[in-house]
Amino acid sequence: MAESRVAQLTGVHAVSALGRGAEAQLAGALAGVPAFGAVRRFDTAARRVTVAATLPDVGALPDELSAAVDAACHAAGLTAAQRVGCPLLLAVHGGPAGPGPAPGALAGQLAARCGLSGHTRVYTSACVSASTAVADAATLIARGDVDRVVVAAGYLVESDQFALFDAGRALAVDGAVRPFSAHRRGLLLGDGVAAVVLESSAGRRHGAEPLATVAGWGRAGDAFHPCQPDPTGAGLARAVDAALRRAGLPPQAVGYVNANATGTPQSDAAEAAALHRALGGHAAQVPVSSTKSVHGHALEASGLLELVVTAFALRDGDLPVNAGWLAPDEACPLDVIIDKPRRTTATHALTLNAAFGGANTALLVGAP
Numbered sequence: 170m171a172e173s174r175v176a177q178l179t180g181v182h183a184v185s186a187l188g189r190g191a192e193a194q195l196a197g198a199l200a201g202v203p204a205f206g207a208v209r210r211f212d213t214a215a216r217r218v219t220v221a222a223t224l225p226d227v228g229a230l231p232d233e234l235s236a237a238v239d240a241a242c243h244a245a246g247l248t249a250a251q252r253v254g255c256p257l258l259l260a261v262h263g264g265p266a267g268p269g270p271a272p273g274a275l276a277g278q279l280a281a282r283c284g285l286s287g288h289t290r291v292y293t294s295a296c297v298s299a300s301t302a303v304a305d306a307a308t309l310i311a312r313g314d315v316d317r318v319v320v321a322a323g324y325l326v327e328s329d330q331f332a333l334f335d336a337g338r339a340l341a342v343d344g345a346v347r348p349f350s351a352h353r354r355g356l357l358l359g360d361g362v363a364a365v366v367l368e369s370s371a372g373r374r375h376g377a378e379p380l381a382t383v384a385g386w387g388r389a390g391d392a393f394h395p396c397q398p399d400p401t402g403a404g405l406a407r408a409v410d411a412a413l414r415r416a417g418l419p420p421q422a423v424g425y426v427n428a429n430a431t432g433t434p435q436s437d438a439a440e441a442a443a444l445h446r447a448l449g450g451h452a453a454q455v456p457v458s459s460t461k462s463v464h465g466h467a468l469e470a471s472g473l474l475e476l477v478v479t480a481f482a483l484r485d486g487d488l489p490v491n492a493g494w495l496a497p498d499e500a501c502p503l504d505v506i507i508d509k510p511r512r513t514t515a516t517h518a519l520t521l522n523a524a525f526g527g528a529n530t531a532l533l534v535g536a537p
Contacts, residue, residue, distance in 0.1 A: 176307040177379035177537065179317075180245025180366035182237045183477045185464040186222035186359055190240075194474065195481040198460045199510045201490030205344060205357055205465065211328040218340040221326045222359030222465035230261070231269060231279065233362045234323045238283045241319065241364035246377055249284055256287035256315060258302040260322035260469045262330070263293025285319055293469070296429075296524035297388075298322065300472030300532055303367070304386040310369045321364040322470035330468065331358060341432060346466075347493035348430035348459035349437050349501040356431040359465020363473040381480035384517060384535035385418070387411025391527030398436050398523060402443025405429075405523060408531040409447035412519065416533050420448040423455050423533075424515020425488050427479045429523045430459035431466055432493065436523065438500040443529075445502070456513065458491035458506040472522045476532060479520045483536045488513050 182190065186204035187197030197204065204222040213219040227233065242252060259276040270278060276289040290305070292298040299322035306318035334340050340355050347353035368377065389407035393399040413420060426444065430437045445452040460478050467474050482488055487510045494507040516536045523529045 174311045174313060175370045176310040176367045176383040177370050178365055178381045178480055179368045179377045179379055180241040180243070180247070181380060181477050181480065182240035182244060183363040183474055184224060184233060184237060185361050185467065185474060186224045187464050191477050191481055194464070194478050195485065197463055198478050198489035199487055201463060201492045203345065203463045203492050204359070208326065210326065216332065216335045218335050218342055220344045221331065221357055223326050224360045227325060227360060229269065230323050230325050231275060233325070234279055234321055235282045237362050237364040238279065238319055238321050241366050242283065245366040247366065252284040254287045255285045256318050257285045257289045258292065258306055258318060258320045259289065260292040260298035260302050260473065262324060262469055279321065287315070294524060294528060295526070296468055296471055297522045297528045297530045298469035298472065300522045300530035301388065303383060303472065303476060303532055304388060304530060306367045307383040307386055310367060317366060317368040319364060319366055320473060322473040323362040324468040324470040325360050326358045334358065339433065345493045346432040346462045347495060348428065348432050348462050348491055349441065349498060349503060349505050350494045351496040351498040353432045353434060353437065355433050356461070356466045359467050361464065361467025361470035361474040363470060363477055365473065365477065379537040380484060381537055382535040383532060385412035385416030385533035387415065387531045389529050391529065393527050396525050398439035399527065400435070400439050400442065402439045402446050404527055405440060405443035405521065405529040406446035408529040409443065409519060412531040412533040418517065420451045422517045423448060423451065423519055424513055425482065425518035426455055426457045427475050427518065427520040428457050428459045429521045431461055440521065441501040441503055453502060454504060456488050456506050456511055457503045458489050460489050462492035472530065475520050476534065479518050479534050483515065483518050483534060486513050
């Protein structure tokens with residue numbers, strides 16, 4: 170990829186149960202203290218599990234998304250004139266999730282509220298929605314179609330999805346997310362709202378200092394099972410291969426992996442297999458953690474929230490803790506970051522996401 174077409178993150182904002190603002194996300198991930206607690210937003214009396222990572226005093230999703238987009242644009246230093254013609258790619262839940270506009274209408278309203286007059290596109294592809302949107306934004310910039318794109322994503326824990334995951338016995342009955350650990354019991358949901366401004370490095374604006382680059386991206390499908398991942402990790406490995414190939418980098422360039430790892434037995438083992446398949450011998454040496462262990466699974470917004478954390482971790486040289494760890498699992502032979510954050514001088518990191526239906530994404534984040 171020509172340097173002039175690299176997609177750079179010039180403004181970010183994120184909200185989760187760890188707090189408000191991108192810095193709060195990294196601080197919470199480094200502290201390694203899970204944000205899970207009793208759900209007060211709706212009645213969970215009939216549920217097996219009654220906890221999630223929810224932010225108190227959260228607003229309605231359209232308002233939280235609007236505030237996040239405005240904050241990201243402000244952080245990027247975009248003027249009102251520079252927002253004109255800027256596309257908005259929005260990742261949200263595709264079905265009925267409480268009151269509010271349908272996804273397409275929400276995107277249009279959000280763009281109008283924030284002064285983004287370019288085209289809008291909505292992503293409702295479950296847990297790879299936001300990462301797919303980032304990949305598309307980077308593609309638009311790499312091709313020279315646009316100078317900048319705003320990507321936004323949001324999920325606030327609500328009763329419908331909570332009930333579905335609980336009925337499917339996917340939620341951790343012990344109230345903890347334990348990625349890659351022995352005795353892991355499942356995932357827990359969490360609030361997540363994030364927005365990023367991606368801009369081409371061609372003709373960089375005065376004062377627009379990049380936080381990170383999207384150096385590569387890849388997408389691949391398993392075609393294995395509607396809900397279960399391919400235990401060989403073949404699809405996710407192809408996504409990682411594509412991201413590295415697009416960046417023109419070898420596996421050894423990866424200095425950290427913010428894993429999809431949700432804390433479910435099958436998916437974590439499949440992801441470990443995918444990393445060994447894609448990175449070869451380097452897979453046993455690269456530091457790995459899953460920040461879902463502290464902020465929960467934000468479904469459609471996970472990819473963007475985790476991209477923000479990964480970018481800030483590279484910038485500051487501190488890698489997040491994999492919380493909830495009990496003991497090694499021979500099915501997950503990885504260098505998992507436990508007990509405390511790990512210092513790094515790495516210049517590239519992977520952030521991975523996977524979804525029901527066998528969808529897999531890999532974003533290769535580069536230090537600026």
